[in-house]
Structures are given as structure tokens and as C-alpha cells.
Amino acid sequence: MIFNSLEFFIFLFIVFVLYWVFLKKSLKAQNVLLLIASYVFYGWWDWRFLSLILLSTIVDYFVGIAIHSSDKKSQKKRWLWFSVLFNVGLLGFFKYYNFFVDSWVDMSSVLGYNIKSTWTLSVILPVGISFYTFQTMSYSFDIYHKKIKPTKDFLSFAAFVSFFPQLVAGPIERASNLLHQIANKRVFNYNQSVGGLKLILWGLFKKIVIADSLGPIVDDIFANYHTYPASTLILGVVLFSFQIYGDFSGYSDIAIGTAKLFGIELMSNFKFPYFSRNIAEFWRRWHISLSTWFRYYVYIPLGGSRSTKLISVRNITIVFLISGLWHGANWTFVFWGGLHALAFIPIFLLGKNLSFKNTVIGEQTLFPSLPEAFRVLMVFALVTFSWIFFRSESIADAFSYIGRIFTNFSFETYLHPKGYRVKDYLILLGGFIIYEYIIRKDERSPFNFKSGIVRFVLYTLVILLILLFYDSEIDRSFIYFQF
Template identity: 70%
Template sequence: MLFNSIDYFIFLPIVFIAYWYFLKNKIKSQHVLILTASYVFYGWWDWRFLFLILASTIVDFFVGLQIHKQKTDRKRKIWLWLSVIFNVGLLGFFKYYNFFIDSWITAAEAFGYTIKSTWTLRVILPVGISFYTFQTMSYSFDIYYKRLKPTKDFLSFATFVAFFPQLVAGPIERASNLLLQIQSRKEFKTNQFTDGIKLILWGLFKKMVIADALAPIVDDIFSNYATYPSSTLILGVTLFSFQVYGDFSGYSDIAIGTAKLFGIELMSNFKFPIFSRNVAEYWQRWHVSLSTWFRHYIYIPLGGSRVSKKKALRNIIIIFLISGFWHGANWTFILWGAFHALVFIPVFLMGRNTIYKGTVVAQNSSLPSAIEILQIITTFSIVTFSRIFFRSESVTDAFKYIERIFSNFSWESYSHPLGYRMVDYFILIILFTFYEYLIRKDERSPFSFKNNIVRFIAYTLVIFTILLFYDDNVDRSFIYFQF
């Protein structure tokens, strides 16, 4: 079920009313409702893969109990590895099996060996598998590191794993935040409800007006890159940067907003990364839950930056390569991760990887300085260039795309594949970016204007634009569903 579908707009009010009106103050019944609703939400896509969620839930629930029960580190580690092997095994089979087989065949053929049978399987990638497996593993890790005690309430734990607002594309939550909230008694708060509605509204705008409007242009340019001049190719990958940002941050806003409707506060997943002043700051603000997961469960256990420079650089490379591989079973994502490691390392070596914190640019004034503007443009350009690998179907396509940018430099106007005026899209992006800058101090308050008239105008324009762009006949799934 998609957040931007009629089905969801019917589903959500039904669950909300049942949760607060019929089951108020009945925690167990609320858990049953949310868990059932979550399974319906996921099963709407393909009910067969509910068994994978249930299997991951059962394994990590009992692993958590066993880790806590064991007296020796050796036995505790054995149970932890059971969780890792099981969850990574699910990912390995459903997401990476064919990738490894095809890569092995290609490598063999490079050495002159011809392999007749490929052993590849027609495996459908279960939506959200990269997210919920990481979420359940984090629970086992936290118990192993004694940051958390296991729960004996299977219903609460199952609800934590399958919580529908963030089930298929995050944020990837830790049990210390989400599970503890699920287990606590909640009261309906009007301000939390209105804040949730505002976030849902802004998330829908990002997805349906920004991301979905740009999708046909980006698809056309990347599909036919060999026929376009460099100016159009630059346009294509630049628009893709805005598309993927609107798509994924829009999903996260809707997820966080929906959770608020049920008295749950999820972690922030995007903190205006388009205004980052270097690549390190970008990764502190983009897909925060995944970056945090890698830092806590891989980077720090490897030694983090508190080791020799050589080992710290090794750790950085490992994290970015794993991050790339997490995004998809394609060498394009691995190269995308490697590219980010290469541009991150100089920032790290200069000691500038932690200098930007707090409010995004212009903390003491309304406008960024000339230096900040230059930093933002430079960082955005670097990140945008990397997305050529992220968006291309193959490594060959990515390098040919880049080659054509630099070898066929010319300026030609681009015609929208559906015949719309491109100037309207440029104006839309400029206005969107400007609005994001205005609200940059708090990613959870997209309509925080003190003036009631200004706030009312903002609501009206956003709702009107969403309705204008809405088309239920167009299948616009979220980009990160494929990961």
C-alpha cells in the first residue's frame, strides 16, 4: 500500500479512529490493532512475504532473550551471530543471490571460461527487507552490548518490527526509542496530531509535486542519454537529485507524521541535506537513521576514528562500500559508495568532518554568506555527480553518461517528453528550495509561521498543488522501495 494512494487515505482514518475511539487506554488491544494494520498494509503488496517479517521477528525476539540469559561472552556472541547470519542470509538470498551468481559468471568468462548454466533464480525482492532486517538486528546488537534489556512481550516486539508507518522505507528505528514508546501508555495530544497532519501534508507535496513531476523528465534523459547533449545530461542528473530528495524525504515526513497520529515519535531521517556545506555534513543530514546504524554497529566496533589514521581510513572505506551495497545489488551502487568514500576522506583528513552541527547555514542571519553559498553549491554538485552511478542501469551506462557530458559539450534547450513547459519546473524547484531554506531550523515544522494569514496561504497553496498534480492512474512507487 502506498502513502500516496486512495487506498491509504481510506486505510489510515479507519485505523486512527479505531485506535483512539474504540481502543483508548487498552494497550494490548491497540497493539493487536497496529500489528494487524501493519500486516494488512504490507500484505496489500504481496501477502506471501509477511512470513519473512514474521520469521525475522521470531528469530530476534528469542535471540534477544538468549543473549541476555547467557553468562559467558562466547555464548552471547554465538546467539548474536545467529541473528546476523539469519537476517543477512535473508538479504543475501532475496536481494543479492543473482548478483553474486552473475558476477561470478562474468569473472569466469573474463578468464576464458564459458559457463552454460547460470543457476540464477526468479526472485522477487520483498519491499522493505533491507529496513526491517536492520531494525531487528539492531535490537539484538543493543542487547549484546548491554544497552538494552530484552522484552518478554512478543506482541509489543512484533509491533515494533512491523510498525506500518516506517516498515518499508524507514526511518530504521532502535528499540530504545520505538519499542519503549509502543509499550508505554499514550494519550491523544491535539498538538501532536496537528503536527503529524502538517508533516504528512508536506511529505505528500515533496513526493507528488516535486518527485513525481520530475520523474518523467529524469526517466527520459537517463533512458536516452546517448541522444542528448551534455547540457541535457547535466539537467537530468540535477533534476534526479531533487527527485530522489523529494521522494525519500517525502516518505520519511509522511512516516514520521503518521506515527505522530498514534502518539509515537520517530527519529528524524532528513535534516535539509541540500544545504550541506561539505560531504561530511551531507551524510549527517541525509538518511540519518541508516548513517546512525552504520556508525553504531559497524564503524565504532571497527574502532571508528579512535584508531590509527590508516585504520580510520579503512573503516571509512568499509562503511561507504557497505552503504553502497546496501542500496542495491548492482556494481553501480558499489561505485557510488566508493566515490563518496573518496570525497569524504579529504574532509576527514583535514579534520572538517564534524565542524558543522546545528542549524543549517546562516545561524545568526537570515541569508547565508558568500562562502556558505559556494560551499553548498560545491557539495550539491559533488553529490549530484555521484548520482549518475546511483541512477544508471549499469556501470557501462554510468561511464558513457559521464563521457558524453565531457565529450559532447553543447547547450540545447530540452523539451518535456509530455509537452509541458520546462520553465514551470524550474520555477517550482526554485520556490521549493527557497521554502525549504525558510523552514530549515526545524525539519518537523514545515508550517511554523507565526502569522496566521501566511500559514493559511501556505496550507492552501500546498493542498491545491497536491490536488492539481494528483493522478491515481500513475504508478509512482517510492524510489527506496527497491532497496
Template identity: 75%
Template sequence: MIFNSIEFFVFLFLVYVLYWGILKKKHTAQNILLLVASYIFYGWWDWRFLSLILLSTIVDYFVGMQIDKQSSHSKRKQWLWVSVLFNVGLLGFFKYYNFFVESWIEMFEVMGYSIKSTWTLKVILPVGISFYTFQTMSYSFDIYYKKLKPTKDFLSFAAFVSFFPQLVAGPIERASNLLSQITNKRTFSYNQSVSGLKLILWGLFKKIVIADALAPIVDDVFANYSTYPASSLILGVVLFSFQVYGDFSGYSDIAIGTAKLFGIELMSNFKFPNFSRNVAEYWQRWHVSLSTWFRHYIYIPLGGSRVSKLKSVRNIIIIFLVSGFWHGANWTFIFWGAFHAVAFIPVFLLGRNTIYKNTVVGEHSIFPSFLEIGQVLLTFAIVTFSRIFFRSESITDAFGFIRRIFENFSYSEYLHPMGYRMIDYYVLIVLFVIYEYIIRKDERSPFKFKSKYIRFLAYAVVIFFMLLFYDSGFDRSFIYFQF
């Protein structure tokens, strides 16, 4: 079941009515409903993989209790390793087993030996496994670091692990935020529900009108890059930047909005990253929950930036390589992570990695300065270039794509594969960027205007474009489901 499907909205309506209508004052019953609804939601793809979620839930619930019981630091660490090895092992088998086997075979072939690929398995990647394994691990980590006490309420913990709005693509929540809300009673708030519906509407707009509308163009350019001139290749990768942003941030908005309908607040996962003024700021605004996870559980334990510059650089490289590998079992993602490490390190060494942490572009003015415009465009260009690796099917294709740009640096008008006018898409992207700049100070309130007439105009325009682009793939899956 995906967010941009009719089935989901029928499902959501039924769960919402049961949750606030029949079970309004029954906290335990509400949690049972959330758990059952979450398992139905996930099982809609393949019910067999529900066993993995249940197993991960049982292991980390038990591990959390055991870590808290131990007075010995070594025994606490041993139990933590149980959680890490189980979850990483689960993730490693389903996501990376064939990658390691195939890489091993290729290495021997380079050395002149031929090995039959009989070791590979037909392993299906369970949707969302990268997300819920990290979420359950964070629970064990927080108990180990004594930032959290384990819960004895297995029902609430199971609902925390499988909470359907953010189960398959985040945000990756920490128990200190999400579990605490599930264990406590919720009260109905009209304003919170309305706020949630607004975020759902905005998320659907980004998914349908931006991501899904651009997908055929991006697919065509990357599938046929050897036949296109540089101008079309550059156009394709720029549009992919908007596609992946619209797709993933759209999912996050729908997830946050859906959680609000049930009286639960999730963390923000995107904070207008396209307006970042350097690569460090970009990573403070893009996929915030994952960046935060890596910072808290890998970067800081390694010493973070409190160690020598050389070790800090080492830590940065590790974080980005792990981040790349987390995204997928392909060398393209590792190159993508390495590229971002190379782009991030100069910003860190110059001490400019935190200067934009609490500000937005054009902080005190209507328009950004020329310097800010230049910084934003440069950062966007760096990030967009890296996405050639992110989108390509293989390293060979990625370098072939780049080589084609420089070897055939020419211009010709790109024609939409479905025969639509490209000017419509250019205008749409420009309007989208302008609108996001207007609302850039609050990612959770996309329709926050003082004038009710402007608000209703914004609603009307958004709905109009959604209806207009409906035929471009209303039920197209989300990109990050593959991770």
C-alpha cells in the same frame, strides 16, 4: 499499499478511528490493532512475504532473550551471530543471490570460460527487507552491548518490527526509541495529531509535486542519454537529485507524521541535506537512521576514529562500500559508495567532518554568506555527480552518461517528454529551495509560522500545487521501495 494512494488514506482513517475511538484506553488492544494493521499494510503487496517478517521477529525475540541470559561473553557473541547470520542471510538470498551468481559467471567469461546461467533464480525482492532486517538486528546488537534489556512482551516486539508507518522504507528505528513507546501506554494529543497531519501534507507535496513531477524528465534523460547533449544530461541528473530527495524525504515525513497520529514519535531521517556545506555534513543530514546504524554497529566496533588515521580511513571506506551495497545488488551502487568515500576522506583528514554538526547554513542571519553559498553549491555538485551511478542501470551506462557529457559539451533547449513547459519546473524548484531554506532550522515543523495568515497561505499554496500536479502520477511507487 503505498502512502500516496487513496486506499492508504481509507485504511489510515479506519485504523485511527478504531485506535483512538474504540480502543483509546485499551493498551494491549491498541498494540494488537497496530500489529494486525501493519500485517495488512504489508500484505497488500504480497501476503506470502509476511512469513519473512514473522520469522525475523521470532528469531530476534528469541535471540535477545538468549543473549541476556548468558554470562559468558563468548556465548553472548555466539547468539549475536545467530541474529546477524539469519538476517544477513535472509537479505543476501532475496536481494543479492542473483547478483553474486551473475558476477561469478561474468568473471569466468572474462577469463575465456563460458558458463550457463542456470544457477540464477527468479527471486522476487520483498519490499522493505533491507529496513526491517536492520531494525531487528539493531535490537540484538543493543542487548549484546548491554544498552537494552530484552522485552518479554512478544506482541509489543512484533508491533515494533512491523510498525507500518516506517516498515518498508524507514526510518530504521532502534528499540530504545520505538519499542519503549509501544510497550508504554499512549495518550491522545490533539497537537500531536495536528503536527502529524502537517508532516503528512508536506511529505505528499514533496512526493507528488517534486518527485513524481520530475520523474518523467529524469526517466527520459537517463533512458536516452546517448541522444542528448551535455546540457540536457546535466539537467537530468540535477533534477534527479531533487526527485530522489523529494521522494525519500517525502516518504519519511509521511511516516513520521503517520506515527504521530498514533502517539508515537519516530526519529528524523532528513535534515535538509541540500544545504550541507561539505560531504560529511551531507551524511549527517541524509538518511540519518541508516548513517546512524552504520556508525553504531559497524564503524565504532571497527575502531571508528579512535584508531590511527590509516585505520580510520579504512573504516570510512568499509562503511561507504557497505552503504552502497545495502542500496542495491548492482555495481553502480558500489561505485556510488566508493565515490562518496573518496569525497569524504579529505574532509575527515582535514578535521572538518564534525564542524557543522550542530549548525545550519545561515545560522545567525537571514541570508547565507558567499562562502556558505559556495560550499553548498560545491557539495551539491559532488553529491549530484555521484547520483549518475546511483540512477544508471549499469556501470556501462553510468560511464557512458559521463563520457557523453564531456564528449558532447553543447547546449540545446530540453523539451518535456509530455509537452509541458520546462520553465514551470525551473520556477517550482527555485521556490521549493527558497521555502526549505526558510524552514531549515526545524525539519519536523514545515508550517511553523507565527502569523496564522502565512500558515494558511502556505497550506493553500501546497494544496494548490498538489492538485495541479495530481495527473503526473499520484500513485507512483517510492524509489526506496526497491532497496
């Protein structure tokens, strides 16, 4: 079941009515419903993998209690390591087993040993495993570091682990935020629910009108990059930048909006990252829940920036490389993470990594200053260049793609094999960028205009565009489902 499908909205309507009309007086009944709904939602893909969520839930529930009740720090640490090894083991087996086997075989062949890869397995990647394993681990970490106390309410904890709006692609929530809300009584708030519906609508626009419409063009260019000139290759990676942004931030908007319908507030996951003025600001605005997770549970435990510059650079590099590997079992993702590390480290060494922390582009003016605009364009160019590695099937393909940009530089009008009108999409994309700039100060209020007429026109236009661009023949799944 995916957010941009009719069955999801039927499902959502049924759960919403049961939750607020029939079960509003009982917190326990509401949480039972959330748990059942979450398992139904996840089991829609493959019910067999529900056992993994349940197992991870049971393990970390009891690990949390064990960490808290242990008298010795050594015992607490052993329980924490049990949680880490269990969850990383699940993730490693289902997501990385074949990757590491194939990498070992390739490395052996480079060293002159011919080893046949007979150990690989036909393993299906469970949707969302990278997200819920990190979420349950954060619970154990926070108890170990005495940030929170363990809950003895298994029902609330199970609902926290499997909460369906953010189960398969985040945001990755900490227990101090999400579990606290699930364990305490919620009251229906009309304004909160309306705000949720607005975010759902905006998320659907990003996914269907922006991401899905650009997808076929991007797929064609990357699949046939060896036949296209540089102008088309540049077009392809620029469009992919907006495809992945519309796809993933669209999912996050729908997730946050759906949670609002049930009286729960999730953390922001995207804050207009393509308006960033350096790469550090970009990572404060892109996939915020993941970068926050790595900061709290990897970077700071490694020593963060409290030690020497050399150690800090090491820690930054480790975080970006692991973050890259988290995205997928391919060296392209590791290389992508390494590129971002190389871009981030000079800013850190110059002490500029906290610049623009609490500001947005054009904070006091309607238009950005020329220096701001230049910085934004440079950051976008850097991020877009790195997406080539993220999107390519292999590092060799990525370098070949880049090579053709520099060795076959010519301009030709791109014509999609199935006749997609690229110019129309570029005009639409330009309008989307302008609109995002207008609303750049508040990612949770995409239609926050005082005039009722303006809001009505916007709602009508967005809905019409969603209906116009909805294409049942293309793959409508979200990109981050594969991670």
C-alpha cells in the same frame, strides 16, 4: 498500499478511529491493532512475504532473550552471530543471490573461463526487507552490548518490527526509541496529531508535486542520454537529485507524521541535506537513520576512529561500500558508495568531519555568506555527480553519460516527448528550494509561521498544487521501495 493513495488514507482513518476512540483505554488492544494494521498494510503488496517478517520477529525475539540470559560471552556472541547470519541470509538470498551469481560468472569470463549462468533464480524482492532486517538486528546488537534489556512482551516486539508507518522505507529505528514507546501507554495529544498532519501534507507535496512531476523528465533523459547534448544531461541529473530527495524525504515526512497520529515519535531522517557545507555534514543530514545504523553497528565495532588514521580510513571505506551495496544489487551502487568515501576521507584526515555539526547554513543571518554558499554549491555538485552512478543501469552507462557531458557540450532547449513544460517545473523547483531554506532550522515544522493568514495561504496553496499535479497515469511508488 502506498502513502500517496486513496486506499491508504481510508485505511489510516479507520485505524486512527479504532485506536483512539474504541481502544484508548487498553495498551494491549492498541498494540494488537497496530500489529494487525501493519500486517494488512504490508500484505497489501504480497501477503506471502508476511511470513518473512514474522520469522524475523520470532528469531530475534528469542535471540534477544538468549543473549541476555547466557552466562558466557562466547555464548552471547554465538547467539548474536545467529541473528546476524539469519537476517543477512534472508537479505542476501532475496536481494543479492542473482547479483553474486552473475558477478561470479562475469569474473570467471574475464579470467578466461566460460561459465553459463544457470544458477540464477526468479526471486521477487520483498518490499522493505533491507529496513526491517536491519531494525531487528539492531535489537540483538543493543542487547549484546547491554544498551537495552530484552522485552518479554512478544506483542510489543512484533509491533516494533512491523510498525507500518516506517516498515517499508524507514526510518530504521532502534529499540531504545521505538520499542520503548510501543511498550508504554500513549495518551492522545492534539498538538502532536496536528503536527503529524502537517508533516503528512508536506511529505505529499514533496512526493507528488516535486518527485513525481520530475520523474518522467528524468526517466526520458537517462533512458535516451546518448541522443541528448550536455546541457540536457546536466539538467537530467540535477532534476534527479531533487526527485530522489523529494521522494525519499517525502516518504519519511509522511511516516513520521503518521506515527505522530498514534502518539509515537520517530527519529528524523532528513535535515535539508542539500544545504550541507561539506560531505560529512551531508551524511549527517541525508538518510540519517541508515548512516546512524552503520556508525553504531559497523564503523564503531570495526574500531571507528580510535585506532590509526590508516585503520580509520579502512573503516570509513568499508562503511561507504557496504552502504552502497545496501541500496541495491548492482555495482553502480557500490561505485556510488566508493565516490562518497573518496569525498569523505580527505575531510576526515584534515579533521573537518565534525565541522558544522550543530549549525545550519545562515545560522545568524537571513542570507548565507559567500563562502557558505560556495561550499553548498560544491557539495551539491559533488553529490549530484555521484547520483549519475546511482541512477544509471550500469557503470558503463554512467561513464557514457558523463562522457557525453564533456564531449558533446552544447546548449539546447530540452523538449519532453510528451510535452511536459520543463520551465514551469524549474520555476516550481526554485520556489521549493527557497521555501526549504526559509524553514531550514526545523525539519519537523514545515508550516511554523505565527500568522494564521500566512499558514492558511500556505495550506491552501500546497493542497491545490497536490491536486493539480496528481497524475494517476504515472508510477506513484516510492524509489526506495526497491531497496
